[in-house]
Amino acid sequence: MKLLQQKLAKYDVPQQAKAAGIYPYFRAIDSEQDPEVTINGRKVLMFGSNCYTGLVNDPRIKEAAIEATRKYGTGCAGSPFLNGTLDLHKKLEARIAEYIGKEDVMIYSTGFGVNLGVVSTLTGREDYIIWDEQDHASIIEGRRLSFSKSLKYKHNNMESLEQQLRKCEPDRVKLIVTDGVFSMEGDVANLPEIVRLAKQYNASVMVDEAHSIGVFGRGGRGTADHFGVTKDVDLIMGTFSKSFASLGGFIATDKEITNYLRHNSRSYIFTASITPASTAAALKAIDIMEAEPERQENLWALTEYALEGFRNMGAEIGNTSTPIIPLYIRDNFKTFKITKELFDEGIFVNPVVSPAVAPHDTLIRFSLMATHTKEQVTRCLEAVERVFRANGILN
Numbered sequence: 001m002k003l004l005q006q007k008l009a010k011y012d013v014p015q016q017a018k019a020a021g022i023y024p025y026f027r028a029i030d031s032e033q034d035p036e037v038t039i040n041g042r043k044v045l046m047f048g049s050n051c052y053t054g055l056v057n058d059p060r061i062k063e064a065a066i067e068a069t070r071k072y073g074t075g076c077a078g079s080p081f082l083n084g085t086l087d088l089h090k091k092l093e094a095r096i097a098e099y100i101g102k103e104d105v106m107i108y109s110t111g112f113g114v115n116l117g118v119v120s121t122l123t124g125r126e127d128y129i130i131w132d133e134q135d136h137a138s139i140i141e142g143r144r145l146s147f148s149k150s151l152k153y154k155h156n157n158m159e160s161l162e163q164q165l166r167k168c169e170p171d172r173v174k175l176i177v178t179d180g181v182f183s184m185e186g187d188v189a190n191l192p193e194i195v196r197l198a199k200q201y202n203a204s205v206m207v208d209e210a211h212s213i214g215v216f217g218r219g220g221r222g223t224a225d226h227f228g229v230t231k232d233v234d235l236i237m238g239t240f241s242k243s244f245a246s247l248g249g250f251i252a253t254d255k256e257i258t259n260y261l262r263h264n265s266r267s268y269i270f271t272a273s274i275t276p277a278s279t280a281a282a283l284k285a286i287d288i289m290e291a292e293p294e295r296q297e298n299l300w301a302l303t304e305y306a307l308e309g310f311r312n313m314g315a316e317i318g319n320t321s322t323p324i325i326p327l328y329i330r331d332n333f334k335t336f337k338i339t340k341e342l343f344d345e346g347i348f349v350n351p352v353v354s355p356a357v358a359p360h361d362t363l364i365r366f367s368l369m370a371t372h373t374k375e376q377v378t379r380c381l382e383a384v385e386r387v388f389r390a391n392g393i394l395n
Contacts (some may be wrong), residue, residue, distance in 0.1 A: 022336040024343075024351050032057040035372045037348065044343065045376055047366050048350040052323055053214040053285070053295055054371030055245035061284045065246075068280030076273040080107070081262070084273035092279050093250070099286055100221060100238070101230045102252035106261055107279075109271045111210050111239025111249035112138040117267030118206070118235065118251050119177060120145035122260075127173035130164050132156065132189070134182050136208055143177070155182075158193045165201040174203035180212035180223035184352055184365060186320030188212075191223055195232040206235035214243025215299065215323060219290040240274070243289070246281035248274035299323055299370040302377055306368060309381040314394045323368040326352075327384065328361070329393060335362040338387055345383040 001009070017023040031038035033056045037046045055061055068088060078084035093105040108114040119142025123129055127148045131139060134155045143150055151167060154160035161176070168174050176198055178189045191207065198205045209222035217225030220243060224230045235253040240246035251261065261268065289295070303323045310317050316328040329335040332353045339351040342364075350365045357363065366384075368377070388394045 017336055020333075020336075022333075022340045024336055024339045027343075027348070035369055035376055039348075042346075044346050044348045045380060046348050047368070047372075047380055048348045049367060049369055050211070050242040051245055051369055052211075052299060052367070053220065053243040053245065053289060054299075054369040055243070055285050055288060055295075058245065058285075058288065060288065061245055061281045064280040064284040065277035068276040072276035074277070075275050078273065079269055079271055080273045081269045086273070086276065086279070088276055088279045088283075089273060092283050095283060095286055096238075096250055097252060099219070099290070100236055100252040101225070102236060102254070104255045104258040105250050105252045106258050106265075106268065107274060108249045108251070108268055109274050110247070111237070111241055112141075113267040113271060114237050114239070114249035114251050115139045115208060116142045116145065117265035118237065118261060119143055119175075121265045122257070123148040123173050123175050126169075127175070128168045129175050129177060130161065130168075130203070131177045132179065132182075134185060135177060135179055136183055136210070139177050139179075139208060148175075155185075156187060156190055158190055158197065161194065162197055162201075165197060165203060168201070168203075170202065174198075174201060175206060176203050177206045178208070180207045180209045181215065181322050181324065183211050183324065184357065184363070185318055185326055186322045186324030187318065188216075188223060188321060191227045191229050191233070195229045199232070204234040205232070206237065207233050208237045210237065210239040210242060210249075211322075211324060213238050214289060215296070219293065220296055240278065240282040240285075244282045244285040246274075246278045246285065248278050248282065295370040299368060302368050302370075302372055302374065305374060306366070306377050306381065309377070310366075310384070313381070313385045313388070315384070315388065325366040325368075327364040327366055327388075329364060330360050330362055332359055332362055334391060334393075335364060338391055338393070339364060341387045341390075342383060345387065347380050347383050 029037045036043050076084035097105040115138035125147045129143050129148045130151045133152050151164040153164045212222040214220040216223045224233045238250050240248040318326050335351045335353050352365050353362045
């Protein structure tokens, strides 16, 4: 065995979980992604999806994807920089710019690629990237690739943010990067105060709206729209893989910024364009989100019902106020064990353990879709309470 294999063979954490019968990953779904899915021929309630709008199995979106495939084929065989730009891509960019309320939009192949390519590219060696300690991994990786000075502030702590801004040289570019809704904790960034501090210290702001589009704002436009600060936020990022029921991502901003990114952002220039099917699916999703506000309304009604249910049973859910509800377990093994026991009860949820979070912050991530029913949420609440009590999580 070569040295590389010898080194990596020592990593046996997955094997230990499998041996204990509690390995929770790569559970193969053999049905459509609906509130109820089929795994190994068994129906399970899906509370682990990021499709907050519930559009991922909508027949109108399926048909749009099929029609685009018939016209354009299955792929673009190149990056948007060269041969991979379709008129359909330009149509989607213009539609998102109108929807979000920004001058221009660039489409990337994944949401991860957006943050990787934007955060790593915009600022120079003498500039600053200032980021929330709970920002998404894609922001962290973009920051790592940048040559800029990196300053981390405590999670959603505006005093900490201001302390970091004070450290910056006044005549250097300062980019504050934050999630709009934090993907694990489910809490919301204090955008009004972030914008106020950005103005005070002449900084720019980038908001990752991956988990807030389809949830917050008019027609699901996100937290910047919700707080009325779209004009004050310099860059708005979004992904198509969640509420848009597709795959890909975008950055919405000024033309000066997109002009630079189109010619310098490596994850844009050197990655093939999103497929025609994905492009058409995202286009149709925007239309539906704007035309059917009742989806968003039902999502919030279910969210309030679930939050109340978890609080009443005594579950620890942190500061969430969104369809992302963390159920803190604070033990790696128990998190895996409870995930398995909930699955046995017919409930699919996602475990979040170290190193994704600190060992004392492990949790089960519960998330809602607009297409869930109140009865399905009730079944989940009852199962969670049974399993949590059996494992000593509830008092």
